[in-house]
Amino acid sequence: MAKPRVAVCQMDSKNDKGANVESALSLLDEAAEAGADMAALPEMFTFMGDKDEYRGAAEEIPGPVTEKLSEKASEHDMWVHGGSMFEVADEDDKVHNTTVVFGPDGEQEAQYRKIHLFDVEIGDDVVTQESARVVPGEDVVTVDTDFATVGLGICYDLRFPELFSSLANRGADVIVLPAAFTKHTGKDHWQSLLRARAIETQSYVVAPGQIGDKPNGVPSFGRSLVADPWGNVVAKASDTVGVITADLDFDYQDTVRRELPSLEHKRPEIYDI
DSSP states (O other): OOSOEEEEEEBOOOSOHHHHHHHHHHHHHHHHHTTOSEEEOOTTTTOOSOGGGHHHHOBOSSSHHHHHHHHHHHHHTOEEEOOOEEEEOSSTTOEEEEEEEEOTTSOEEEEEEOOSOOEEEETTTEEEEGGGTBOOOOOOOEEEOSSOEEEEOOGGGGGOHHHHHHHHHTTOSEEEOOBOOBHHHHHHHHHHHHHHHHHHHTSEEEEOBBEEOOTTSOOEEOOOEEEOTTSOEEEEOOSSSEEEEEEOOHHHHHHHHHHSOGGGGOOTTTOOO
């Protein structure tokens, strides 16, 4: 696959889980019509309602929602990256914030639970404690597709270059980061951080996001995008629900990595990590 096409689905999920899922499935259809080899949904695509209702919106994996994603992958002969959804956790009243990836045959190929949890208090604009409701993951995850090794992260993970370095060390050529970045932080940090992670890892970074006002009171920034291994933004969504696409040029990536071999110049024995 010389230049596989990725589709980034930008959503405005709210508190109606059924409507959110139907919207996601429709966007996957749109992505397939656009010739996508992989389509990716945003973080919390199934539910962005009241935080106290996370557990009620959660499912076991596999479950009804992942079954629908599997069916879409098989129907369209397309890789489907399921953004993230709430997975039932063992701890009472808590969930995991979980990504599931399906191959073109509909088989589940990877599962990743968000490692870094968004516990912040930024004035009165963003006050949240994700750890009060979400159990963090413990595993770095990549998945081998038929076109590249894909690394997995979710939203707040973006602020931790150590994770991205670990994904690069495991051979990631593409990193997919579904998000629901807040408008307050996104306006200053979203694109800058995505470009930085692309430059550092010399990977394509694919970032589907949420947009719009939310029932929990914190609006999402949107501006879903794809950045190339040089840090250029090669596709970016308008401020609306929809699908954007980008073709991944791995010959170009090879050139970047050959001419500026920073991944080979790392000295992990020196770093204080």
